[in-house]
Amino acid sequence: ASGTALAGERPIPLGSAAEVGAFRTDPRYRDALRRHCDVIVPMNDLKWQALRHDRARFDFSGADQIVAFAREHGKALRGHALLWGEALPPWAKEMTTRAEAERELVGHIEVVVDRYKDRIATWDVVNEVIAYDPQPGAPYRDTIWQRLLGPEHVEIAYRTAARVDPAARLVLNDFHFEQQIPGAAARRKVALDICRRLKDKGIPIHGIGMQAHLYADKDVDVDGVHGFMRDLDALGLDVEITELDLIDWKLPADAAGRDATGAALVSRFLAAVVAAKQPKAIVTWGLTDRYSWVHDTFPRQDRARARPLPLDADYRPKPMLAVLERYRRGT
């Protein structure tokens, strides 16, 4: 419900994505997950690339390991993601007919959602289906799913997930909702349009995931965030923060300065969300600067290491962690 809740008034579950390589080899990584997470998300192991490398046989080895760890330590789980245009095995990118795409998509969601029915309560059903910079008449991202199934790919995914696990919380996950970036306002509108259309057709959807890969050199669009939260409320939808981290490639080199700027930005972002709506969870895309996609995708020109996450590369807490812990405690 919307209202005037102040930052940190009520506790919000905190979580992280877990990368299976680090999970297997680094005991400090597992300790950090145990300590800092209420919610865990397999970072890559529920993607088609991991599960469907072999077309004829599902490989649940990575996902099962992380799911078992979460269960053992009493952590909730988010599932990421049932449909995405990336991280697909070669055979899936080479599908050619509508019938084939529909059969594979439906079959995949049936097997995966059914397997984790009693363990994964929330699913990113579709990930990044919104066009990067949506234009009138072209709201969707150009993916194999959109090419073969058209806009219906989204409905098929939600309908199937809801049929297999009627109790699951079904989320639409996407990025560039929260900062002043070309396309952000249009992206918010497309997200809302998709949700409204699903609801009008009686297809269940429960919330939006804001990835929140924040550009550390850009400010939060506070009015845009407030408006988005109000619109979600009007549709009866939840919000959760699903992949929070900092892209600090444009910030000056000084590490302490980058950490302070990043923490202040995260604080302004979360305050903007919470002032309008209580998120169901705040999930970061990893915990330690030791392991992050930001190093590969947004390398700094000065070759200094990126500092995207709440713990540094040696697991020391950074100012961002203190911000997150305030929300976790609700104090």
Ligand code: G3I
């Ligand atoms: O583990 C293998 C390693 O054995 C191998 O030598 C190496 C060679 O390429 O690949 C390693 O796997 C990589 C994996 O990350 C683990 O680091 C994959 O190639 C690489 O594709 C994979 O990238 C992931 C990417 O999604 C694509 O799936 C990133 O870790 C992950 O952080 C990123 O996450 C996405 C979200 O799912 C959606 N939103 C954006 C976010 C960031 O791109």
